[in-house]
Amino acid sequence: xxxxxxxxxxxxxxxxxxxxxxxxxxxxxxxxxxxxxxxxxxxxxxxxxxxxxxxxxxxxxxxxxxxxxxxxxxxxxxxxxxxxxxxxxxxxxxxxxxxxxxxxxxxxxxxxxxxxxxxxxxxxxxxxxxxxxxxxxxxxxxxxxxxxxxxxxxxx
Ligand SMILES: [Fe+2]
Numbered sequence: 001x002x003x004x005x006x007x008x009x010x011x012x013x014x015x016x017x018x019x020x021x022x023x024x025x026x027x028x029x030x031x032x033x034x035x036x037x038x039x040x041x042x043x044x045x046x047x048x049x050x051x052x053x054x055x056x057x058x059x060x061x062x063x064x065x066x067x068x069x070x071x072x073x074x075x076x077x078x079x080x081x082x083x084x085x086x087x088x089x090x091x092x093x094x095x096x097x098x099x100x101x102x103x104x105x106x107x108x109x110x111x112x113x114x115x116x117x118x119x120x121x122x123x124x125x126x127x128x129x130x131x132x133x134x135x136x137x138x139x140x141x142x143x144x145x146x147x148x149x150x151x152x153x154x155x156x
Contacts, residue, residue, distance in 0.1 A: 044111040048103060048140070055147040056140075065146045072149040074102060074139035078156050079127070085156060089124035089141040093117070097145050099124035107136035107153070130156060 059069045075088045089099050102124055103114035113128030124141065138153040 041111060041114070044103065044114045047101070047114070048111060051101070051142050051148045052140075057147060057149050058151075063147070068146055069149075072141060072143055072146055074141040074149065074151050076104075076137055076139045076151060076154045078154070084127045084129050085137055085139075085154075086125065086127050087139045087141075091124055091141070091143065093119055093121055093123060095119045098143075099141055100144055101140075101142040102126055103140050104128055105138045105140070106131070106134050112137075 055063060057063045057065060057069075057072070059073050062069050065072070071091045072089065075090070077086050077088070078084075079086060085104065087102050087104060089102060091099050093099065096119075098119040099117055100119075101114070101116055103111050106112045112131055112134065113126075115126040115128075117124050128137075130137070134156055136153045137156050138150060140148055140150050142148045
């Protein structure tokens, strides 16, 4: 038995004609890097999908919450040279009305940062490190009374 590790060509060759029906890992498709794929957190995605299904509002589309945009739409600022963004939600943090969740998605729609808050925290402000290759960040903030809100994507 050869100790030489098989090459990618060996692997693909061994698959032969059947390769057309073999599921290729998403990180090999070319549009998503391996690091990015592995960084995708399935628990975060499931959590976000659940709250996004109940409504997703913006400055331009506040749904039933017109007039409440400014305190719900998250603000994103890039921290130059630090590789992080700060997300701020200018919302009250009270026992019966607060921001339990803030998260960000990258240019491919993957969640690259998520932070849960409790009502007794002073503010819904969080710094997220940006994985290499991040070119855009979209921030989401969930209010326990007023659903989920999203900002416009920010180039980083
Ligand atoms: Fe609210």
